[in-house]
Amino acid sequence: MLDLSVIILTYNEEIHIRRCLENVNQFAAKVFVVDCFSTDRTAQIARELGAEVIEHEWPGNQAEQFNWALDHLPIRTEWVLRLDADEYLLPELVDELQNKLPSLPKDVNGIIFNRRHIFMEKWMKRGIYPVKLLRVFRFGKGMCEQRLMDEHIQLTEGCAVEFEYDFCDHNLNDLSWFCHKHVNYAIREAVDLLDIELDLTGAAEADENKNISQQALAKRRKKHKYVRQPLFWRSFAYFCYRYFLKGACLDGKVGFIWTFLQGWWYRTLVDAKVFEIKKACGNDKGKMKQYLLDKYDITL
Known part of the structure; x- marks a missing residue:
């Protein structure tokens, strides 16, 4: 087993958790599931598969929950995978x-993976692939940046290397769930855009100093x-960019649904929230x- 711990944040994930844990049990020395008091069998399945389950109330966003886990879990491995x-x-x-992991130089504190999206059981090869994310880091050398949306692992020191192969984002829920999730995302994304435009938090210009992947920095500039x-x-322009210029139109009907919902419908909903x-x-x-505090319980 690798000298690596996996941290998985969950809430009602019984549809996914077995597949995820069977995957990481192949190589991880320790697996932690930080659960938000799920009402389904998530915690039970996780324990059956050998994970250590810790229940912790949802603090309001992924970044706070993950950083709480880093501060409070009994992590004894050299590396952490989110x-x-x-x-x-x-x-x-x-x-x-x-x-590669056991022989990485000491100045390498992070590893960037390629993420591929599987949507309606089809790999979305075009449009946004590959998304490059820093997901593995030496314990004590990384943390999750504090953002409402699009949060990344940032290194506190050292550099990161890119690996060649992919991990998958493969959600098994239906389209209604997918749309509902993006309705919930829309207000947070709207606040993120307003923060950039109006500098609501005073942190809008800090991205350039963060040690995150170059693709993530480029995305922030865009x-x-x-x-x-x-x-x-x-x-509308963003949809056209992904669908025509980035080639998502070649991914068939599923490619259209994916790009329309995530690239146009969702982005239009975000703009409606901004409006x-x-x-x-x-x-x-x-x-x-x-x-934002009164209507959405969002504190800036």
Whole structure:
């Protein structure tokens, strides 16, 4: 087994947790499942498969929950892998991890994987693939950046290397669940865009100093440009970019559904939320912060 612990955050993930744990049990010395008092069989299945289950109330976002886990779990391995319950490593990546991890230089404190999305049982090969994410880091050398959306693992020191092979984001829920999830995401993404535009938190310009993947930094720079584009037009343009220029149109009907829902419908919903908030508050930052607290229980 590798000198590596896996941390998985869960809430009602019985549909995914067995697949995830059977995957990581192939190579991980220790697996921690940080559960938010699931009402299904998530915790029971996790314990049956040898994971240590810790119940902890949801603090409001992924970053706080993951950083709480880093601070409070009895992690004794050199390396940590962050994984979601609906994710798993492909066999080629498992082999690569086993072959390369023990011999990495001491100045390498992070490993970047390629994430592929499996949607409606089809690999979305075009549009946004590959998404490069820093998911493995030396314990004590990384943490999750504090963001409402699109949070990444950032290194506190050292550098990261990229591995060749993929892990999968493969959610087994239906389209209704997928759409509902994005409705919930939309307000947080809207706040993220408003923060970039109006500097609600004073942290909008700090991204360049973060030790995250270069792809993540490039995405943040593009988001800063995206914010300056007209509402609603930008969501349509983003869809066209992914569907036509990035080739998602070649992924058939499923590729259209994926790109339309995630690249246009969701982005239009985000813009509608931005429009709604500005309609109520204008560009008054103080009023906007109070509005977000009162209506959505979001504290900035």
